[in-house]
Amino acid sequence: MTTSHIKGKQTRVLPGFHLTLGYTLLYLSLIVLIPLSAIIWKTTSLSATEFWRVITTPQAVASYRLSLGVSLLAALVNAAFGLVVAWVLVRYQFFGKKLVDALVDLPFALPTAVAGITLAYIYGPHGWMGRWLAPLGIQVANTRLGIFVALLFIGLPFIVRTIQPVLEDLDPELEEAAASLGASRWQTFWRVILPMLAPALLTGFALAFARALGEYGSVVFISSNIPLRTQITPLLIMSELDEFQYAKATALAVVMLAISFALLLVINLLQWRASRHQRQN
Amino acid sequence: MSSATPNHNPSRHPATEPAWVRRLLIGVALLFIGLFLVAPLVSVFTQALVKGPGYYWQAVSNPLARSAIGLTLLTAGVAVPLNCVFGVMAAWAVAKFEFRGKSLLLTLIDLPFSISPVISGLMLVLVFGEQGWLGRYEDAEHPWFPWLQQWLNTHNLKIIYAVPGMILATVFVTFPFVARELIPLMEAQGRSEEEAARVLGASGWQTFWRVTLPNIKWGLLYGVILCNARAMGEFGAVSVVSGHIRGETDTIPLHVEALYDGYDFAGAFAAASVLTLLALVTLAVKTWIEHQNAAQNAPADKP
Numbered sequence: 001m002t003t004s005h006i007k008g009k010q011t012r013v014l015p016g017f018h019l020t021l022g023y024t025l026l027y028l029s030l031i032v033l034i035p036l037s038a039i040i041w042k043t044t045s046l047s048a049t050e051f052w053r054v055i056t057t058p059q060a061v062a063s064y065r066l067s068l069g070v071s072l073l074a075a076l077v078n079a080a081f082g083l084v085v086a087w088v089l090v091r092y093q094f095f096g097k098k099l100v101d102a103l104v105d106l107p108f109a110l111p112t113a114v115a116g117i118t119l120a121y122i123y124g125p126h127g128w129m130g131r132w133l134a135p136l137g138i139q140v141a142n143t144r145l146g147i148f149v150a151l152l153f154i155g156l157p158f159i160v161r162t163i164q165p166v167l168e169d170l171d172p173e174l175e176e177a178a179a180s181l182g183a184s185r186w187q188t189f190w191r192v193i194l195p196m197l198a199p200a201l202l203t204g205f206a207l208a209f210a211r212a213l214g215e216y217g218s219v220v221f222i223s224s225n226i227p228l229r230t231q232i233t234p235l236l237i238m239s240e241l242d243e244f245q246y247a248k249a250t251a252l253a254v255v256m257l258a259i260s261f262a263l264l265l266v267i268n269l270l271q272w273r274a275s276r277h278q279r280q281n
Numbered sequence: 282m283s284s285a286t287p288n289h290n291p292s293r294h295p296a297t298e299p300a301w302v303r304r305l306l307i308g309v310a311l312l313f314i315g316l317f318l319v320a321p322l323v324s325v326f327t328q329a330l331v332k333g334p335g336y337y338w339q340a341v342s343n344p345l346a347r348s349a350i351g352l353t354l355l356t357a358g359v360a361v362p363l364n365c366v367f368g369v370m371a372a373w374a375v376a377k378f379e380f381r382g383k384s385l386l387l388t389l390i391d392l393p394f395s396i397s398p399v400i401s402g403l404m405l406v407l408v409f410g411e412q413g414w415l416g417r418y419e420d421a422e423h424p425w426f427p428w429l430q431q432w433l434n435t436h437n438l439k440i441i442y443a444v445p446g447m448i449l450a451t452v453f454v455t456f457p458f459v460a461r462e463l464i465p466l467m468e469a470q471g472r473s474e475e476e477a478a479r480v481l482g483a484s485g486w487q488t489f490w491r492v493t494l495p496n497i498k499w500g501l502l503y504g505v506i507l508c509n510a511r512a513m514g515e516f517g518a519v520s521v522v523s524g525h526i527r528g529e530t531d532t533i534p535l536h537v538e539a540l541y542d543g544y545d546f547a548g549a550f551a552a553a554s555v556l557t558l559l560a561l562v563t564l565a566v567k568t569w570i571e572h573q574n575a576a577q578n579a580p581a582d583k584p
Contacts, residue, residue, distance in 0.1 A: 012378065013476045020374035024386070027367045031453055032392055035404035041406050066420060067578030083311045088310040092303055100311070102568045106318050107561035108507070109567075113516025114553040115535040117541050118321040121550075123453060128320060153317055185298055216286035216517035217534070221541065234399040234517070241403060241521060246412065253400045260395045268388065 013281040042250040054251040063233040071212035074151035079205045082159025090167045112217025142224035150218040155208030162204035199274035210263045325557045328550035340551035348528045350537035357512040360451040367457025376467035393456045402521025409440040446522035455512045462504030509561040
């Protein structure tokens with residue numbers, strides 16, 4: 001490597017730029033980009049009208065509505081409870097706090113299939129929760145509520161872990177100032193703390209939502225997978241695959257990928273805005 | 282169980298909530314965690330032991346279970362080192378040098394996180410499946426690499442619905458874990474220590490082994506632990522490309538599914554308890570690493 005190849009004045013003292021970047025690009029292409037481009041290649045085997053017909057069948061549309069609706073609801077409920085959990089973990093002292101803090105990451109570490117069967121058991125007719133809910137006329141397993149419970153489980157750590165560090169770094173002087181100016185505790189929370197937590201809360205919400213949209217393992221056990229009623233999009237793709245309908249499965253995958261990438265863009269934008277905001281302060 | 286004790290350092294949060302609000306919030310948080318995290322965790326073990334320890338032992342040690350454990354160790358054993366090497370390489374390139382398109386590269390590295398596991402499996406079927414780019418049939422649609430297709434055909438190497446496909450699927454879904462831990466860490470550390478080592482005459486390798494690696498060891502271990510947990514527990518992507526042949530192409534999560542679908546619930550939970558123990562060990566090691574990190578950084582934080 002000669003200095004003439006390098007733009008700018010600084011000479012690269014450290015070695016390995018070409019090796020590491022080259023390896024990174026090669027590995028990325030082999031593992032991620034080539035398989036991903038296979039999706040686009042397969043989609044082109046369908047004509048535009050065929051593609052449109054496949055992605056707008058009543059079964060497909062029902063699955064998008066279910067996937068989006070339940071994921072949104074689960075992420076919203078998680079945002080509320082996740083905020084409480086993060087708040088309690090940062091601000092209060094109580095017995096077993098460290099254990100609870102470690103346990104929050106359980107959904108990250110526990111395989112989704114295990115989460116699926118254990119939630120299906122607990123909320124099933126003979127389970128610890130299902131036994132109490134059944135007399136009330138609430139059935140969880142094999143219904144949309146079951147899907148909601150599974151998505152609630154897998155989304156929780158995203159919210160807690162994005163809010164926690166922001167809450168820890170919050171300047172206590174701002175709260176003191178609000179209190180000394182006569183704000184009640186609730187007003188301080190609503191007008192001072194929550195606006196500062198909002199970007200993190202929104203990022204956590206988007207992450208939990210994105211994860212819930214693609215979730216398969218935990219849902220497949222607790223959902224009865226009935227078309228039009230309890231079939232989320234990943235399950236629909238799976239059933240097309242089981243019938244070797246690759247073109248159909250791919251068309252549905254393109255719709256999901258488009259939604260996921262749009263969400264990814266929103267998350268990146270949120271994080272970029274949050275970091276710019278921090279730098280300005 | 283938990284009575285809210287007053288904050289040990291009252292000067293930090295002088296404006297605090299009334300005691301009943303604190304107790305209520307702690308109660309709500311513990312109830313939520315209890316219902317959605319602790320109850321599922323405990324029920325795995327109670328259900329696994331519901332037919333007694335004899336049945337449990339038989340369920341986790343029969344040949345099918347042993348083969349599933351073996352295959353899980355194999356897939357993780359290939360996927361984790363591969364992604365570990367990639368993570369270190371990518372972090373070195375991104376954190377130590379400036380180049381155009383860096384943010385695009387970072388987005389691409391994170392991509393597998395936002396792709397549904399089912400779609401990850403589908404992608405591999407489209408590349409390696411019988412109608413795919415590198416399909417085993419001679420009339421595979423538009424082979425992009427005819428020589429590779431021929432090589433696979435002559436060696437009768439099956440990828441989809443076989444072990445190689447499952448390993449590839451695992452590599453794909455765990456792709457970003459190590460890189461994602463190391464990149465921000467190495468960016469924060471900068472390159473002055475490495476540059477000093479170079480100026481003092483160390484070779485590139487010596488710089489990496491003696492300067493960089495000790496600095497990133499906790500982050501690396503953290504990434505490896507999370508990568509391993511996901512690799513051993515992956516279900517959706519592996520399920521798409523597995524042949525579902527009992528005793529041959531079943532990892533532990535697929536073994537759990539097969540037992541569950543066969544109404545052997547005690548057996549399914551017994552196999553699941555092995556994965557749950559792995560998850561608990563993962564959490565313990567993760568917490569320990571965070572503790573180590575905090576202890577290491579604490580003196581530096583003080584003004």
